[in-house]
Amino acid sequence: MSISVTERNQKSVRRISYVWLITAAAVAVAGRVYEHFSHEIYSFPMMYAFLYPLLAGALPYQTLALLEKRSPGRLSRGLYNAGVVSLTVGSVFDGVLEIYGTSNSLTSVYAVAGVILMTAGLLLYLLSPHTRKKQSKDG
Amino acid sequence: MSFLKKPFAAGILYALILLGFTAYAALDTFVIPRTYSPIISESQSESSAETSSNAESGEMSSESNVSREPDESSLSEWFTETVVQTDMTYSDPHIAITITKYREYGTDIFLADIRLSDPSYLKTAFAKDSFGQNIRALTSTTAKAHNALLAINGDYYGARVGSGGYVLRNGMLYQDRPMSSRVTGTLDDLVMWNDGSFSIINEKTTTADSLMKGGARHLLSFGPTMLSNGQLTVSPETLTGLSRSKNPRTAIGIVDIGHYVFAVAEGRQGNANAGLTVYEMALFLQSHGVTTAYNLDGGGSSTLYFNGQLINHPTDGTSFKERSVSDIVYIGY
Numbered sequence: 001m002s003i004s005v006t007e008r009n010q011k012s013v014r015r016i017s018y019v020w021l022i023t024a025a026a027v028a029v030a031g032r033v034y035e036h037f038s039h040e041i042y043s044f045p046m047m048y049a050f051l052y053p054l055l056a057g058a059l060p061y062q063t064l065a066l067l068e069k070r071s072p073g074r075l076s077r078g079l080y081n082a083g084v085v086s087l088t089v090g091s092v093f094d095g096v097l098e099i100y101g102t103s104n105s106l107t108s109v110y111a112v113a114g115v116i117l118m119t120a121g122l123l124l125y126l127l128s129p130h131t132r133k134k135q136s137k138d139g
Numbered sequence: 140m141s142f143l144k145k146p147f148a149a150g151i152l153y154a155l156i157l158l159g160f161t162a163y164a165a166l167d168t169f170v171i172p173r174t175y176s177p178i179i180s181e182s183q184s185e186s187s188a189e190t191s192s193n194a195e196s197g198e199m200s201s202e203s204n205v206s207r208e209p210d211e212s213s214l215s216e217w218f219t220e221t222v223v224q225t226d227m228t229y230s231d232p233h234i235a236i237t238i239t240k241y242r243e244y245g246t247d248i249f250l251a252d253i254r255l256s257d258p259s260y261l262k263t264a265f266a267k268d269s270f271g272q273n274i275r276a277l278t279s280t281t282a283k284a285h286n287a288l289l290a291i292n293g294d295y296y297g298a299r300v301g302s303g304g305y306v307l308r309n310g311m312l313y314q315d316r317p318m319s320s321r322v323t324g325t326l327d328d329l330v331m332w333n334d335g336s337f338s339i340i341n342e343k344t345t346t347a348d349s350l351m352k353g354g355a356r357h358l359l360s361f362g363p364t365m366l367s368n369g370q371l372t373v374s375p376e377t378l379t380g381l382s383r384s385k386n387p388r389t390a391i392g393i394v395d396i397g398h399y400v401f402a403v404a405e406g407r408q409g410n411a412n413a414g415l416t417v418y419e420m421a422l423f424l425q426s427h428g429v430t431t432a433y434n435l436d437g438g439g440s441s442t443l444y445f446n447g448q449l450i451n452h453p454t455d456g457t458s459f460k461e462r463s464v465s466d467i468v469y470i471g472y
Contacts, residue, residue: 041381042380085154086157089161093164100298103302106163106164106167109160
């Protein structure tokens with residue numbers, strides 16, 4: 001039996017959301033381990049870095065799967081995922097600096113790049129012809 | 140070019156860019172040394188100090204209750220006409236040092252009792268004699284380079300170069316921007332004045348310029364303040380994070396003008412030396428008559444150097460070895 005395009009889309013989107021879920025768990029564990037060895041210095045960026053892959057990664061893709069929406073195209077997906085990765089890496093790095101007791105203005109680059117990439121990916125998905133056509137059909 | 144057409148090529152490329160940038164940011168933060176010049180030179184600060192007195196400015200809140208003149212009669216009994224030296228003591232006509240080892244809170248604590256005929260013998264030094272970022276050296280190395288009789292690690296100013304926090308040493312101002320609230324630490328600084336007294340100031344309410352004009356000699360910025368006017372300024376409830384846990388500690392204090400203490404506690408050695416909380420260090424110093432006491436960089440940085448030897452056993456908890464630090468406080472000529 002062949003799998004319909006819709007089912008393939010949903011499978012693909014769910015797979016991506018699971019990858020983000022695993023990433024969120026890994027970041028949470030890594031952050032906890034790092035803080036364990038930091039002699040009781042706690043850092044919010046380190047403690048909550050896992051929220052980026054969880055809320056900006058797993059959650060949107062799981063929502064797309066549940067609502068049976070079209071899977072984002074490769075470019076849109078790549079840009080958005082790169083943005084989430086940037087924010088996550090930036091948060092972890094910021095946490096490392098905070099635990100060390102210092103700071104560096106370069107960490108703002110992660111946030112800027114992350115937001116720009118996520119926004120670009122999101123806009124590309126929302127404004128793509130396939131999405132607009134489906135929306136008008138549904139309407 | 141065909142590689143770039145592969146589905147994962149862009150992802151790998153971006154991952155490499157991200158990795159490269161992170162590596163650069165890490166090197167910039169922890170490795171790449173940068174030196175900076177002082178903002179105000181000693182000659183400028185000395186001409187200001189001649190015409191103004193410290194702790195009188197409305198901007199400063201001096202909490203030192205010590206007298207303005209050293210009690211020479213009580214100090215003279217500590218000095219000797221010639222150099223007399225043992226493993227834990229030193230005396231000459233101008234400097235007297237006695238190091239005593241105590242055992243409290245399951246930890247060895249070394250207390251260096253210091254008497255000086257002139258407060259200018261209490262000095263600070265930068266690693267490699269340079270102010271900047273990622274410039275570090277062992278406390279013992281910097282101490283030897285300055286012929287220090289006695290030395291402790293300082294406030295590790297290197298972690299906050301560019302982030303803010305006053306840096307003032309030997310009458311020269313290097314950083315006059317108040318500390319960023321993001322950086323770990325308090326805004327209370329310890330000021331050592333030209334007349335040998337100590338004060339606690341807050342960077343929110345006191346400008347670096349007013350300190351220079353008031354005759355500040357050195358400023359240390361780490362904290363918290365442990366004692367002020369002989370009273371505890373910390374409690375188990377107010378301490379957070381590292382200050383509340385047991386660790387090696389370094390502290391500096393004053394009993395009276397001309398009479399100072401350096402204290403270094405061992406730690407991170409299991410049951411042999413559990414370490415001290417900042418509160419325990421405060422209680423210890425209070426019991427020894429210290430009136431103003433200030434916490435400095437602890438943990439693996441805590442180092443006590445005397446007469447060419449390390450007195451304590453610096454450790455980060457995994458191995459015994461001295462840590463490279465940004466600066467030291469020392470006694471010497």
